[in-house]
Amino acid sequence: MEHSAGALQGPVILHWLQDGAIGRAMRESLWLFPAVEIVHILGFALLIGTIVALDFRLLGWRMAAMPVAQLASLTLPLSIAGFALALPSGLLLLTTEAAHVGVNPAFLAKMGLIFLAGLNALLLHRGAWRSVAAWPADAPPPGARLAAIASLFLWLGVLIAGRMIAYL
Incomplete structure (x- = not known):
């Protein structure tokens, strides 16, 4: 739902996020925004460091002769922890300028690339990963190598798009 012409622009939820108590606190506090960032x-x-390590292993880079499944069992909890930090902190950062950032092409690209990276991981785990113990x-x-290449490019795109938010 969007506001009519002459009123606030953008989806109502973005204005609600920005104008709420959390958005105000994020903007007004001297230390809150930098800490969340x-x-x-x-x-x-x-998140990305552990994903890159696994992607490179899938591409054949041997890390102390560790099998892929063993490396994945070590990196997956760290990837989840990274995502668990990045998601809520990203939402908090969004509240500071949600009406502007929420329609920013770089932000939208970042969200789309994160979605595609997640879809890539899901397809890997539903496909080639089922036989990882036999590799x-x-x-x-x-298929696993192709997923690793896609993952590397998608996450690089996420980082670039995230950085570009400030410039668009």
Whole structure:
């Protein structure tokens, strides 16, 4: 639902987020915004760092001869923890300028790329990943390697789009 011409522009929910108590607190506090931004960056670093490690392993980069399934069992909890930090902190950051950021092309691209990265992971886990225990140590199947390449490009796009939000 959008406001009519002459009124506020953009979806009502974005104005509600921005004008609410959390949005005001995020804008008015000297330390709250920077603290939340640090949490968001740390969450994304943890999330993307662990995903990149697994993607490189799927592409054949051997890390101390660790099998893919073993590396995944170590990185998945850290990826989830990173996402658990990045998502709520990102929502808090959005509240500061939701009416502007929520319609920003870079923000929309970032959200779309995150969705596609999640879909890529889901397709990997519903496809090639089902036989991960049987993969040769040095040769993940082509579907897994393709998913790793897509993941690397999608997450790089997320980082670029996220940074571009401030400039558009």
